[in-house]
Amino acid sequence: MANTPTLMLELLTSTLAQPGLGWVAFITVVAGIVYGFAGFGSALIFMPVATIFWVPELAVASFSVSALASLVTLVPRAWGQMDKPSVFTMIGCSVLGAPIGIYILRVSDVVHIRWAVLAVAAVTLAALVSGWRQKLSEYRATQAGVGFSAGFVGGATGLLGPVMLLFQLSGTAPVAQVRANSLVFLTISSLLLLPSMAVQNMLSGQAVALGVLLLIPYGAGAMLGQAIFIPRFEVFYRTTAYAIIAIAILMGLPIWD
Template sequence: MPAGTDPAGLLLLLGTVLVAGVVYGFAGFGAALIFMPVAVRILPPQVAVAAFAISALSSLVTVVPRAVPLVDRRGVTILIATATLASFAGVWVLRVADVTGLRWAVIGVTAVTLLALVSGWRYRTAPRDSTRAAVGLATGFVGGATGLLGPVMVLFQLAGRDSIARSRATALVFLTVTSLALVPVMALQGLLTAQAVGLGLVMLLPYGLGTVIGHALFRPEGEAGYRLAAYLLIGVAVVIGLPLFD
């Protein structure tokens, strides 16, 4: 058992990361939105972010290989590179900010993202490289500070004109690679603890299993169904993670 984690808390984390993996493999986003609001009730935010980033290693095997051929490689490379750069500033905020404030930030970012996605907002013009860079910078900062790499990028992706299959593939590749890139960034700033590494390795299997199950459930023609399922699960995670319920 990872140091500093009681049996009940560990069981809840493993169950949550399994559900997060199912949502991730199914919809291409939402894993951190499911995991982080619950995890920050049990762990310090720094440990939760680092452990979840390590667990993303399983996605390199389970879902990314099948997603890579579908993405715009230039576009996703710009997103990944700029997000990684901005994550240094985000992780610094994670290191020095108040824990309770960070928990509210996790809930706030999650809730705002959910409302924006449900509203169905879309843009009609093709994004430029500069737009992708701006989205990557914003995503990296928010992700480094709260562990939620998905919200800004997913809103940008789902609001565009790409097919659902391509949007999902882009999100899968981006979120997996940038999550893993957070690991050395956190190590450089002294946040990669033995507890986080141990917990991340323990979560590898349930998270990977969840992504396999989610991928098997995905149907390109079922856009409305998989969006609705992910939104409902995200909403439940927001309620569970509220600091008011401590």
């Protein structure tokens, strides 16, 4: 039986040989920068491109592991600005919705999931660019429904942000609080996808290794994005995020295969 160092070396070798790793590492840096200055958009950028090279479950799991970086780089500053009761309610309910979404991810055809990722990303981008707003109640029941829906969509496609982000934008909270709510929700909910994936045998050593490897570019990008964020230029940052998300969606279209 191979010893532990040999197994670790084999895992590292196979991880570094993963197809498209260079492209995915690059897009991870870009996703981190956008996440740092906009407070959203990282998965909308990462998933369309990563699923060109990797099967969706590998992309979802590795990106969830890389979210560990945000616990250090972004969450500490956002923690004091967020609406804690609202965010905790949504996180708790996202944990309930995620296993159902992960099951859908596990049993669905890879191409169908890729199109689903692109469809969710495109609809979200269209809503953001158009300035769509749908006033929703801010009762706990609504927040619970938003969290459950976000968990379900996140489990199936890796895109936890769209449902929660559109709900946040429908309210009247200050921009700083919306950004903080999104940062904390997305970071913690991404990490909480991992136990559900493990239970359904979708968290491989390869996924964990790739996620750990992506921690560095993602964390570095997030720190850079946070450092260059200037609140009075919020419209510029948001427009930049929209443009990058659009490029990622176009790159991820299966028709280019």
